[in-house]
Amino acid sequence: MSTVSSESTLQDRPLDSALDPALNPPIDDPLLEIEGLSLWYGDAQALRNISMKIPKNQITAYIGPSGCGKSTLLRCINRLNDLIPIVRTEGDIRFEGESILDPSFDTNLLRKRVGMVFQKSNPFPKTIYENVVYGLRLQGISQKSVLDEVVEKSLKGAALWDEVKDRLQERALGLSGGQQQRLCIARAIAVEPEVILYDEPCSALDPISTNKIEELMLELKKDYTQVIVTHNMQQASRISDLTAFMYLGDLIEYGKTDELFIRPQKEQTEAYITGRFG
Amino acid sequence: MSSSVSSSASALLTRDAVASRLKSRYRAENRFRFACASALVVGGLFLAVLFTSIISQGYTAFTQHFVGLEVYFDPDVIDPAGNRDREVLASANYNAIVRDSMKRQFPDVTGRTETRKLTGLVSNSAPYELQSLVETNPAIIGTTETVWVPASDDIDMLLKGKISRGGAEETRRVSDNEIAWIDTLEKSGLVDRRFNKRFFTAGDSREPELAGIWGAVVGSAYTMLVCLALSFPLGIAAAIYLEEFAPKNRLTDLIEVNINNLAAVPSIVYGLLGLAVFLNFFTMPRSAPLVGGIVLSLMTLPRIIIPARAAMQSIPPSIEEAAYGLGASPMQVMFHHILPLSLPGILTGTIIGMAQALGETAPLLMIGMVAFIVDVPASIFDPATVLPVQVYLWADSTELAFVEKNSAAIMVLLAFLIVMNLAAVIIRRKTERKW
Numbered sequence: 001m002s003t004v005s006s007e008s009t010l011q012d013r014p015l016d017s018a019l020d021p022a023l024n025p026p027i028d029d030p031l032l033e034i035e036g037l038s039l040w041y042g043d044a045q046a047l048r049n050i051s052m053k054i055p056k057n058q059i060t061a062y063i064g065p066s067g068c069g070k071s072t073l074l075r076c077i078n079r080l081n082d083l084i085p086i087v088r089t090e091g092d093i094r095f096e097g098e099s100i101l102d103p104s105f106d107t108n109l110l111r112k113r114v115g116m117v118f119q120k121s122n123p124f125p126k127t128i129y130e131n132v133v134y135g136l137r138l139q140g141i142s143q144k145s146v147l148d149e150v151v152e153k154s155l156k157g158a159a160l161w162d163e164v165k166d167r168l169q170e171r172a173l174g175l176s177g178g179q180q181q182r183l184c185i186a187r188a189i190a191v192e193p194e195v196i197l198y199d200e201p202c203s204a205l206d207p208i209s210t211n212k213i214e215e216l217m218l219e220l221k222k223d224y225t226q227v228i229v230t231h232n233m234q235q236a237s238r239i240s241d242l243t244a245f246m247y248l249g250d251l252i253e254y255g256k257t258d259e260l261f262i263r264p265q266k267e268q269t270e271a272y273i274t275g276r277f278g
Numbered sequence: 279m280s281s282s283v284s285s286s287a288s289a290l291l292t293r294d295a296v297a298s299r300l301k302s303r304y305r306a307e308n309r310f311r312f313a314c315a316s317a318l319v320v321g322g323l324f325l326a327v328l329f330t331s332i333i334s335q336g337y338t339a340f341t342q343h344f345v346g347l348e349v350y351f352d353p354d355v356i357d358p359a360g361n362r363d364r365e366v367l368a369s370a371n372y373n374a375i376v377r378d379s380m381k382r383q384f385p386d387v388t389g390r391t392e393t394r395k396l397t398g399l400v401s402n403s404a405p406y407e408l409q410s411l412v413e414t415n416p417a418i419i420g421t422t423e424t425v426w427v428p429a430s431d432d433i434d435m436l437l438k439g440k441i442s443r444g445g446a447e448e449t450r451r452v453s454d455n456e457i458a459w460i461d462t463l464e465k466s467g468l469v470d471r472r473f474n475k476r477f478f479t480a481g482d483s484r485e486p487e488l489a490g491i492w493g494a495v496v497g498s499a500y501t502m503l504v505c506l507a508l509s510f511p512l513g514i515a516a517a518i519y520l521e522e523f524a525p526k527n528r529l530t531d532l533i534e535v536n537i538n539n540l541a542a543v544p545s546i547v548y549g550l551l552g553l554a555v556f557l558n559f560f561t562m563p564r565s566a567p568l569v570g571g572i573v574l575s576l577m578t579l580p581r582i583i584i585p586a587r588a589a590m591q592s593i594p595p596s597i598e599e600a601a602y603g604l605g606a607s608p609m610q611v612m613f614h615h616i617l618p619l620s621l622p623g624i625l626t627g628t629i630i631g632m633a634q635a636l637g638e639t640a641p642l643l644m645i646g647m648v649a650f651i652v653d654v655p656a657s658i659f660d661p662a663t664v665l666p667v668q669v670y671l672w673a674d675s676t677e678l679a680f681v682e683k684n685s686a687a688i689m690v691l692l693a694f695l696i697v698m699n700l701a702a703v704i705i706r707r708k709t710e711r712k713w
């Protein structure tokens with residue numbers, strides 16, 4: 001309403017971007033398809049007409065300067081932005097062909113299928129055991145044998161089992177930062193999601209813990225589709241298969257990680273990855 | 279230009295100049311610290327004066343003087359027919375028995391006025407105590423026993439030194455004869471100072487030596503119970519709704535402002551509301567803890583809602599996000615995380631709100647809880663009074679002996695308040711959490 005001029009650009013863009021090779025890496029097996037996604041916090045637009053496909057069983061990384069909308073975009077995928085009353089979205093995200101932004105799409109079900117790991121590790125102030133099984137309890141699963149099995153499997157999956165197997169009933173807040181973050185990953189994979197979203201999962205961790213989590217992500221590739229927001233470009237280039245560069249709410253460039261870091265097609269991308277701004 | 283400014287600045291910043299100014303800075307700092315400390319001392323002093331005056335006046339009320347009567351349970355007076363008929367036993371002239379036993383101690387006393395003064399040494403509850411002794415054990419008739427009855431309030435005050443023995447007789451509440459009698463009794467070991475059990479077990483009375491606070495304590499307990507039963511669930515439900523479910527719009531903003539305003543409304547206004555709505559419109563019983571509790575819960579409600587919301591807001595949103603991120607519904611997030619984690623804050627808020635309600639007087643005056651009530655209330659519908667109103671009632675009384683009762687009642691009330699506030703502090707300490 002307020003911006004007549006931007007509306008006309010909105011209509012022009014999909015045509016441009018659909019053809020732009022800098023935005024359309026070859027993807028055979030997309031699990032998520034974001035299409036013309038725009039998002040406003042009140043009157044402030046945070047995402048501008050974003051379209052991209054996220055492939056299955058791969059790691060997709062979002063990079064870009066602070067405030068460019070990476071977290072916002074990530075949180076659209078599990079509709080965590082619904083918690084913020086002033087948020088308004090346009091466009092569509094399809095998950096295996098189903099439109100998940102449709103208000104009738106059940107968010108509880110969606111969040112079971114799309115797990116999330118946050119920047120600041122946020123275990124519940126409960127025991128390690130209860131943290132891992134929380135997602136199952138939410139769904140009314142309470143047989144001890146099932147829960148025990150899931151705890152072991154998830155903690156092993158998150159490479160944490162050996163460190164905590166003797167103190168499952170201790171408080172999770174007693175773990176180190178890196179262990180807490182892996183616990184959060186264990187908690188996310190306990191409900192067997194299809195997608196895991198990571199919002200700067202290593203930004204508060206030391207290099208060794210970071211390394212562990214990166215190895216873990218590579219390990220998890222075979223079972224999960226993973227999307228990660230990171231400020232660390234080495235990290236993006238180390239672990240991701242595809243990288244998307246965002247700037248001020250726009251998706252500037254999206255491509256195979258190797259190509260994007262070696263031969264960026266857009267000037268802004270090059271400027272950012274060579275450290276000239278941001 | 280600029281160089282001259284900077285050179286004059288650097289003249290002011292040489293080591294010596296700074297050091298000399300530092301001294302005056304320290305002096306200013308010390309003055310300020312001294313001012314703050316003296317403010318604290320003055321506050322503490324006031325508190326100390328308050329407590330010492332209450333305690334020094336009140337502690338004597340916890341003991342009471344008793345007079346031993348050599349009572350001959352005269353069959354001719356109590357039961358002339360000798361058939362132990364209950365009605366006869368109940369209506370006998372026990373005043374005469376008290377009088378006779380006093381007269382036996384002091385055979386010289388004659389004349390109506392003097393005799394009345396003599397029997398007035400003991401509380402006028404003495405005949406009733408003899409009656410109940412006879413009724414529970416009729417075999418006592420015909421025997422002589424030493425029965426300990428409370429001294430009358432003036433004698434008690436005299437013995438506690440609160441009525442002076444000096445000065446002209448006419449200006450004293452106790453005559454020379456009475457002083458002589460009681461001194462005689464004391465010498466023969468018939469005066470005893472004992473723990474005042476009655477103060478903690480009896481209801482109010484016109485006679486200070488018989489008055490107790492138990493009626494007011496029970497009244498307060500019932501009132502608090504009603505208040506808690508209403509304001510705790512309502513307050514938490516309101517806080518949950520406002521915090522987690524209410525849309526943020528003009529209406530909820532208005533509600534929020536009004537809740538804050540409600541907490542600031544003078545309490546007597548709630549009393550007027552209670553009078554108009556609960557008593558006059560709904561014709562609920564007057565002076566009842568039920569109405570008192572409802573009125574106080576109106577007052578307590580915002581005092582629970584506001585800290586409960588603050589407690590909920592203090593929970594890091596990351597916990598909520600983690601739960602939502604795993605597919606929890608708003609209700610699950612509320613009951614699994616927010617409510618348990620904010621419970622300590624909610625409880626401290628509630629205890630402090632209840633402590634305030636416990637000390638509240640004005641609104642209860644409006645709904646008639648200020649009546650003189652002797653019986654200890656047996657339910658929330660019975661007429662009752664509460665501790666602070668009891669204090670108010672006794673403060674209004676002209677009897678000297680009520681002064682110490684009053685201070686003692688204040689001590690009991692303060693003890694309850696201190697315990698409650700301490701409980702709040704302990705809960706807060708114990709559950710302080712680091713994220």
Ligand SMILES: Nc1ncnc2c1ncn2[C@@H]1O[C@H](COP(=O)(O)OP(=O)(O)OP(=O)(O)O)[C@@H](O)[C@H]1O
Pocket residue numbers: 041044046064065066067068069070071072073084
């Ligand atoms: N809850 C919110 N309410 C209003 N505006 C918001 C909110 N969250 C984010 N924004 C705005 O949206 C824009 C994008 O924010 P976002 O958090 O997605 O950035 P980001 O790329 O994740 O940044 P960072 O790298 O610093 O985490 C920013 O301008 C931010 O100010």
Ligand SMILES: [Mg+2]
Pocket residue numbers: 070071072199229
């Ligand atoms: Mg972010």
